[in-house]
Amino acid sequence: MKKQTITAALAVVSASLVLTGCTITPHVNVDVSGNINGSEVISENFSYEPNTSITGAIVSGKGGNAVGENGSENPSENPGEGQFPGGLDDDGKDPNEGKFPGGLDDDGLGPDEAVSVLFKVEHNSDKAAEKAVITGLNMDGGPVWTYETKEDYIGQVDNLEEIGYFEGKYIFLAFGDVIALDLQTGKELWVNHDFKGAGMSWTTDYEGEKLYMCGYFGPDLFVMDLNGKTLNRITGKDDDTYWAYKIEYINAHQVDVTYESTEKTVSYDPEGPSEQ
Numbered sequence: 001m002k003k004q005t006i007t008a009a010l011a012v013v014s015a016s017l018v019l020t021g022c023t024i025t026p027h028v029n030v031d032v033s034g035n036i037n038g039s040e041v042i043s044e045n046f047s048y049e050p051n052t053s054i055t056g057a058i059v060s061g062k063g064g065n066a067v068g069e070n071g072s073e074n075p076s077e078n079p080g081e082g083q084f085p086g087g088l089d090d091d092g093k094d095p096n097e098g099k100f101p102g103g104l105d106d107d108g109l110g111p112d113e114a115v116s117v118l119f120k121v122e123h124n125s126d127k128a129a130e131k132a133v134i135t136g137l138n139m140d141g142g143p144v145w146t147y148e149t150k151e152d153y154i155g156q157v158d159n160l161e162e163i164g165y166f167e168g169k170y171i172f173l174a175f176g177d178v179i180a181l182d183l184q185t186g187k188e189l190w191v192n193h194d195f196k197g198a199g200m201s202w203t204t205d206y207e208g209e210k211l212y213m214c215g216y217f218g219p220d221l222f223v224m225d226l227n228g229k230t231l232n233r234i235t236g237k238d239d240d241t242y243w244a245y246k247i248e249y250i251n252a253h254q255v256d257v258t259y260e261s262t263e264k265t266v267s268y269d270p271e272g273p274s275e276q
Contacts, residue, residue, distance in 0.1 A: 114144040114184050117170050119162045129153055132160040132174060136186050145186030149174040157199030157216045166208065166226050173200050178211075180228060190228030197222070203249045212270060214244040214257050220276075221247075221255060221268045234268055235275050241266055 114136030123130045131151040136144040149160065152175045163171040169180045169189060178192040197215020204211055210231065213222040220241075221234040236257075246258035250267070258265045268276055 111138050115139055121160050147181055147186045155198050159198045161200050163202055192228045194230040195222050201245055201247045203247050205249055212249055212255050214247045216243055220257055223270045232270055
């Protein structure tokens, strides 16, 4: 199989998420048709969310059509497709895109473009402290950028947790703060200080426009948009329900949170008052 074909096929694979609170696994087999753990697989050091659908285009990638209408980048199979050196192609989306006339762009992502993230927690046993080292990886699994969180004390539950990929952003939790990085550059886009929790579980709405989170020691429900704006922070009044560990989006007016203390599930209105 030609390298160009593999690169083109991979460019249509994305981290489009059926979103859950799982930890992203850095090693996933991706086959040329965009399926996980299928046949004709090649192994890459990419960080994708387990149990997710893999559709659409890479969230951070430049370029447009990675394959022709018949699924081929081979000019002999699809005349006019991929006819320029290096698989350059007119994607027909943005006349200003790419470095070549007519919006020509290389369908294969370059070595300086991050398409996935490796999230690693490092522990300092002497100080009983920890920090996260986050690395953006290119299509070959090589490092493009590195971001380090502050170092702080190790807690009873996880203080450093991944959330996932959203519209070119990579979002994670670090010591109560929700942080978004630009996926391609690693640049910090925003920091939300309002969650103030740990042992996080999270979900999103069907449109993927809002995040809904709960913390093991609180809050019961935290709602924010993908621009880092806090929409609501809810504290429940039931003293018997604590240690929130599971959250499920039902609709715009109902999010269910399950507590380990009683295995009881409580429904909250994310647009309701801060205490329910």
